[in-house]
Amino acid sequence: MxxxxxxxxxxxxxxxHGQVGVTWVNHLGANLIVVANDKVSTDEVQQNLMDMVLPDVIQSRYFSLQKTIDVIHKASPRQKIFLVVIDVHDAxxxxxGGVPIDLLNIGNMHYEEGKKQISSTVSLDEKDIAAFKRLGELGVKLDLRRVPSEKGQNILDLF
Structure with a gap:
């Protein structure tokens, strides 16, 4: 397989959202967006709102984390997948769980109490940093970048 x-x-x-729906999809040449998120996978209102920003030619799937793990390997090679998650722990x-993530783009991780801002769009706490370090150990390339035109940074260099 x-x-x-x-x-x-x-x-x-x-x-x-608008920027991701259009900028990243066009930049990547993706034809399928998979949103892997337990909450959104059961929230049709949220799914419909997200679908509204996507061009008609782009398909979308909203899966729980476990379902993503279970079905991603059944994807056809013609499906050029842009996988979107809400945080580093889901990634x-x-x-x-066996999803072949080689390159992880870090776009937005918003500020919350107890988190430290490391870039204009990313704030992290110790648990987030530990998860990024683990992903690095697993060989994932970590690219902090809001939009494709920006120069990416390895997030591990910012801790």
Missing amino acids: SAPNILLTRIDNRLI LALKE
Whole structure:
């Protein structure tokens, strides 16, 4: 069985919004967005809102983390997948569950109490940092970048 054609996995606490729907999809040449998120996988209102920002030619799937792990290897090679998760812990769960994530783009991780801002769009706490370090150990390339035109940074260099 061939590996699924995952072009990029992105962490974005807003999941799909205008900028992601258009900029990243066009940049990557993706034709399928998979949102892996337990909550959104059962929330049709949220799914419909996200679908509204996507061009018609782009398909979308909203799966729980476990379902993503279970079905991603059944993807057709013609499916050029842009995988979107809400945070680093979900990305790590997918990677450890066998989803072949080689490149992880870190887009937005918003500020919350107890988190430290490391870039204009990313704030982390110790647990987040530990998860990124683990992903690094698992061989995932970690690219902090809001939009494709920006120069990416290895997030591990910012701790």
